Amino acid sequence: MTDDVRLRAAEPGDYDRIAPVVDDWWGRPIQGGLPRLFLDHFHRTSLVAEDGDALAGFLVGFLSPSVPDAAYIHFVGVHPGRRGGGLARRLYRGFFDLAAADGRTRVRAITSPLNHGSIAFHRAMGFAVQGPVPDYDGPSTDRVVFELRLDAG
Template identity: 35%
Template sequence: MDTDTVRDEALILRRPCANDGARIHALIAACPPLDTNTVYAYLLLAQYFQDTCIVACRQEDDDLAGFISGFIVPQRADTLFIWQVAVHPSQRGRGLAATMLDRLLQEQISRGVRFIETTVSPDNQGSRALFNALARRRGAVLSETPMFDRSLFGGQSHEDEPLLRLGPFQ
């Protein structure tokens, strides 16, 4: 991956590495309503799932501006599951999430991916807008079906997480 100018700021878009794990954890903690997983979980993603994850760093000082985690659905090699999308509050509204998502998808299309799946809580307007905009840009169909009901989160207070499926991408 390479340097990209997202609106007016030079950002490096690249795959994460283990050195990014703790910084990704801090970024996610600064991006409610995302669930903050353990540093170890982000180390695993950076180590074993780096082909389907992406980070954006400011060229100027290497600060972490954005992160997307994903994986190829084990039973369906044509489907990229997007887990968490985070853009630091100071970097929002400049198209960074859309740029990271496009870059990740484009790479995976060349490896045979045709669909994206993700879950989005009903109230997360930003996330819904991001995936709606992606479907619109790419002429893809977006469908929504129930997946993780709030009752599945045990004692935790958590919203439903319905499944969004987008595609087919060419």
């Protein structure tokens, strides 16, 4: 259950709590995909989930500065012991509320075609799924692209 977990806006200093755990939470080296700049510059649009003082999860997202109706979820993590209890859904819904309050009508995200768990999660959340899109992130770097219309639900 996630009732004992509180969500709050991230702060730049949260990077120092998040960066050391992401490789363990994913079970592979992934920290390079989350440089400090995301929490330095997008902390107001990112969320941290805490159980007391313990980090339970996080979502790093931002409102697109170039696409006025879009928001983007870049990185989401839930402590392995907290998975399956709805915390990722709470983080996403919190971000949806934040994006909608700013007039955004679309939320986008991407993942690797091999990340079947992420693809299933995004489908269950109501995202449209496109791809894999060949060379999306450069040569031989295919991605699955997700988009959710906030005004559709």
